[in-house]
Amino acid sequence: MAKYKIEHDRPGCIGCGACARACPENWEMAKDGKSKCKKTSISQEEYKCNKKAADGCPVNVIHIKDDKGKKII
């Protein structure tokens, strides 16, 4: 069951690729040079990897909210 929601402010993505390297399970680079989030609803098990992707984003365009809508990052 989905526990966390991912928000990707794609227009602000600079296409550095860090998220796709940190969490290839859920992040990939798209043809336009920016990254793409495969799944925006993630489980507890998937959280760690996606948190790493968000932490490593140099322009802070990856955000994660918990099931109550509280922003974690």
Ligand code: SF4
């Ligand atoms: S780490 Fe941030 S800036 Fe870099 S590709 Fe991912 S979302 Fe874009």
